[in-house]
Amino acid sequence: MNDVAFKSWVDVPAQSDFSIYNLPYGIFSSPQHSKRIGVAIGNEVLDLAKVQELGFLDEFKLAKGFFEAEFLNDFIALGKSLTSAIRQKLTQLLSKEETELVKHSKKVLLPQSEVKMHLPVKIGDYTDFYSSIEHATNVGTMFRDPENALLPNWRHLPVGYHGRASSIVISGTEIRRPWGQSKADDAEMPTFQPCRLLDFELEMAFVVGKSTQLGERITTSQAEEYIFGMVLFNDWSARDIQKWEYVPLGPFLAKSFASSISPWLVPLEALEPFRVSGPAQEPEVLDYLKSEGLKNYDIQLEVGLKPEGGEEKIISKSNFKYMYWNMCQQLAHHSVNGCNFNVGDMCASGTISGKEPSSYGSMLELTWRGTKPITMPDGTERRFIQDRDTLTLRGFAEKEGIRVGFGEVSGKILPAE
Amino acid sequence: MNDVAFKSWVDVPAQSDFSIYNLPYGIFSSPQHSKRIGVAIGNEVLDLAKVQELGFLDEFKLAKGFFEAEFLNDFIALGKSLTSAIRQKLTQLLSKEETELVKHSKKVLLPQSEVKMHLPVKIGDYTDFYSSIEHATNVGTMFRDPENALLPNWRHLPVGYHGRASSIVISGTEIRRPWGQSKADDAEMPTFQPCRLLDFELEMAFVVGKSTQLGERITTSQAEEYIFGMVLFNDWSARDIQKWEYVPLGPFLAKSFASSISPWLVPLEALEPFRVSGPAQEPEVLDYLKSEGLKNYDIQLEVGLKPEGGEEKIISKSNFKYMYWNMCQQLAHHSVNGCNFNVGDMCASGTISGKEPSSYGSMLELTWRGTKPITMPDGTERRFIQDRDTLTLRGFAEKEGIRVGFGEVSGKILPAE
Numbered sequence: 001m002n003d004v005a006f007k008s009w010v011d012v013p014a015q016s017d018f019s020i021y022n023l024p025y026g027i028f029s030s031p032q033h034s035k036r037i038g039v040a041i042g043n044e045v046l047d048l049a050k051v052q053e054l055g056f057l058d059e060f061k062l063a064k065g066f067f068e069a070e071f072l073n074d075f076i077a078l079g080k081s082l083t084s085a086i087r088q089k090l091t092q093l094l095s096k097e098e099t100e101l102v103k104h105s106k107k108v109l110l111p112q113s114e115v116k117m118h119l120p121v122k123i124g125d126y127t128d129f130y131s132s133i134e135h136a137t138n139v140g141t142m143f144r145d146p147e148n149a150l151l152p153n154w155r156h157l158p159v160g161y162h163g164r165a166s167s168i169v170i171s172g173t174e175i176r177r178p179w180g181q182s183k184a185d186d187a188e189m190p191t192f193q194p195c196r197l198l199d200f201e202l203e204m205a206f207v208v209g210k211s212t213q214l215g216e217r218i219t220t221s222q223a224e225e226y227i228f229g230m231v232l233f234n235d236w237s238a239r240d241i242q243k244w245e246y247v248p249l250g251p252f253l254a255k256s257f258a259s260s261i262s263p264w265l266v267p268l269e270a271l272e273p274f275r276v277s278g279p280a281q282e283p284e285v286l287d288y289l290k291s292e293g294l295k296n297y298d299i300q301l302e303v304g305l306k307p308e309g310g311e312e313k314i315i316s317k318s319n320f321k322y323m324y325w326n327m328c329q330q331l332a333h334h335s336v337n338g339c340n341f342n343v344g345d346m347c348a349s350g351t352i353s354g355k356e357p358s359s360y361g362s363m364l365e366l367t368w369r370g371t372k373p374i375t376m377p378d379g380t381e382r383r384f385i386q387d388r389d390t391l392t393l394r395g396f397a398e399k400e401g402i403r404v405g406f407g408e409v410s411g412k413i414l415p416a417e
Numbered sequence: 418m419n420d421v422a423f424k425s426w427v428d429v430p431a432q433s434d435f436s437i438y439n440l441p442y443g444i445f446s447s448p449q450h451s452k453r454i455g456v457a458i459g460n461e462v463l464d465l466a467k468v469q470e471l472g473f474l475d476e477f478k479l480a481k482g483f484f485e486a487e488f489l490n491d492f493i494a495l496g497k498s499l500t501s502a503i504r505q506k507l508t509q510l511l512s513k514e515e516t517e518l519v520k521h522s523k524k525v526l527l528p529q530s531e532v533k534m535h536l537p538v539k540i541g542d543y544t545d546f547y548s549s550i551e552h553a554t555n556v557g558t559m560f561r562d563p564e565n566a567l568l569p570n571w572r573h574l575p576v577g578y579h580g581r582a583s584s585i586v587i588s589g590t591e592i593r594r595p596w597g598q599s600k601a602d603d604a605e606m607p608t609f610q611p612c613r614l615l616d617f618e619l620e621m622a623f624v625v626g627k628s629t630q631l632g633e634r635i636t637t638s639q640a641e642e643y644i645f646g647m648v649l650f651n652d653w654s655a656r657d658i659q660k661w662e663y664v665p666l667g668p669f670l671a672k673s674f675a676s677s678i679s680p681w682l683v684p685l686e687a688l689e690p691f692r693v694s695g696p697a698q699e700p701e702v703l704d705y706l707k708s709e710g711l712k713n714y715d716i717q718l719e720v721g722l723k724p725e726g727g728e729e730k731i732i733s734k735s736n737f738k739y740m741y742w743n744m745c746q747q748l749a750h751h752s753v754n755g756c757n758f759n760v761g762d763m764c765a766s767g768t769i770s771g772k773e774p775s776s777y778g779s780m781l782e783l784t785w786r787g788t789k790p791i792t793m794p795d796g797t798e799r800r801f802i803q804d805r806d807t808l809t810l811r812g813f814a815e816k817e818g819i820r821v822g823f824g825e826v827s828g829k830i831l832p833a834e
Binding site for chain 2: 159248258
């Protein structure tokens with residue numbers, strides 16, 4: 001880890017998520033340029049295509065125009081030894097002591113407000129886990145049996161399921177309220193109507209950074225080599241559709257209308273200072289799921305809900321460290337049957353709820369199935385998300401003056417049509 | 418439909434799946450050439466790259482080397498008006514009356530036995546349905562309640578779930594018996610061990626031929642425009658792993674270790690003569706799921722199980738026409754929430770079982786959870802699939818002397834390691 005006093009010649013506001021310790025990667029376009037790889041620093045984007053063009057990355061012997069990419073996949077596929085070296089070089093180039101790149105600052109920096117962000121990776125397969133014990137307990141209590149809220153398998157393996165990759169969209173994309181089938185408890189037949197119980201799920205997701213062959217397993221101790229970095233993830237959920245469709249094969253259309261991610265992919269290296277231990281796991285897990293060392297991360301999370309033209313209310317404050325199952329365990333489990341991975345595959349955490357009701361990661365839990373509505377600053381109530389509401393997830397880690405943040409993932413709900 | 422007596426100058430054996438009425442597409446390589454698009458005819462492969470090079474496809478104004486492709490996706494993305502015209506041209510070029518292409522037969526034809534087949538499409542997202550009422554009833558009877566074998570939603574919507582695309586492999590790929598967690602009913606704790614109840618699932622899958630945008634719906638009457646063609650699909654299943662892991666979010670590692678598909682993608686046009694009506698749907702489905710006309714297909718299916726060095730036994734004979742939910746309904750349902758599709762996405766039918774026990778599409782059903790073992794020609798018994806067994810699915814449609822087949826999808830089980 002670098003010295004705390006480490007500073008950049010780029011002006012980074014004190015509370016910026018994008019300090020020189022972060023340097024997350026994203027894909028941006030601007031009126032001048034088509035898609036390319038950038039790095040967030042303060043309120044600016046560092047245009048890596050331009051940095052390469054100016055010769056500052058020559059030592060890495062990358063193809064000409066390498067950073068003029070539609071996705072980060074090829075960059076990530078260079079492998080951690082190379083991407084870490086590039087990260088180190090960028091840290092150096094952006095540091096206050098550096099005197100060369102600063103001369104080209106007007107060429108290589110663009111205000112974030114003037115660029116358009118795109119999906120950072122081409123996602124091959126997407127998996128959603130269910131790894132917060134508080135969330136699983138809350139859902140089990142509401143929908144099944146409070147006495148046996150957790151199903152028998154839950155403490156023995158990180159429950160997960162395959163999700164839809166095509167409908168993962170970038171922050172800012174407006175989300176159309178989905179139509180679907182649902183059935184009221186007292187109705188004889190289902191009806192086809194717009195979703196009435198539209199929800200978010202506060203999640204984070206990791207991006208796979210190294211491919212495997214079919215039949216290969218990744219152990220918990222190897223897993224970090226296979227994780228490139230993380231984003232914020234909103235797993236939009238249509239609760240009425242989900243309730244009717246999900247037996248026996250799991251959620252389907254209740255999820256696949258859209259999931260939203262934040263644009264800046266924070267490399268795992270940037271989260272190194274924020275490692276913490278996870279919750280104790282009882283009973284002891286099977287050997288292939290045992291992990292050593294600090295495998296969780298202390299990442300503060302919050303959820304804001306904003307009616308159109310109104311004031312945003314922070315409706316939840318949670319933390320990634322509450323996760324019962326850590327990412328290494330998730331990946332070890334996911335690959336234990338020989339399932340293969342490709343660079344760019346995405347694995348989401350599942351809803352991240354804490355113990356306190358104020359830390360619950362979905363409307364379902366926050367309003368306890370709508371029985372405890374949230375009062376908004378304008379006096380209106382929310383049981384679930386209403387049309388034209390904007391939902392925003394934010395996240396950052398902070399320690400000893402160092403801040404590494406994820407920015408936000410935001411989405412506005414449009415009426416069904 | 419063409420005249421029944423329509424013949425090719427290529428020698429096509431009487432019982433060949435690959436008559437001139439079929440002309441399925443695949444990706445092949447040979448000692449001479451890297452991956453390229455071919456069409457199966459009799460026991461030969463027509464090398465479309467070579468056919469184009471010779472100028473026979475000039476009228477379509479395709480880029481040079483267009484058929485030297487790793488996948489069919491770009492070809493399919495040309496759109497049905499163009500791919501149908503190319504199909505018509507190929508039919509003409511291969512017909513007995515044609516006198517030009519035949520002069521180049523040695524250049525454009527290769528024996529199928531001398532080429533290596535590859536995955537025909539780059540699969541973006543993969544969905545598995547559960548659309549055979551006999552299969553769902555059998556499973557519900559065995560695992561839940563014989564009196565209420567079908568869950569309440571089953572007759573109202575085509576139940577489906579997202580699957581793993583990365584582990585879909587081509588016929589001939591050897592399949593390693595997966596490890597995983599399972600728990601015996603009388604055990605207190607789960608164990609980690611190789612799958613003991615390894616199964617196949619007899620399925621077919623369609624390939625999406627036209628992309629949609631997020632928010633777009635495909636109606637049942639539009640759906641055929643969005644389906645390019647079909648393959649045989651073996652949804653390998655680890656029943657012991659599945660039973661323990663699948664609540665509440667559905668099958669995960671029990672499926673994602675591998676699924677196998679047949680190499681030749683049969684275009685929907687080739688199946689036109691074999692349309693039939695589907696089973697009556699009771700109760701009436703919701704409006705968005707109503708479909709008109711003959712939407713099922715009469716495709717005869719069989720399953721062969723062969724011990725190493727032993728004789729194959731046909732353990733099941735089924736038919737695609739048994740499907741309760743047709744492909745148009747599946748696609749209309751899948752997109753009704755606005756979920757978007759990409760060319761190359763794959764949707765599998767779910768296990769295709771008929772009413773008779775001899776038509777069941779999985780070992781689970783054929784041996785009724787292992788209680789009625791199958792006796793093999795060598796006297797050994799099978800409750801589930803054993804190491805070094807080879808499982809093969811075959812399928813073809815036949816009517817009035819016209820045969821359109823899918824070839825086979827085959828996979829041998831290797832011991833866990």
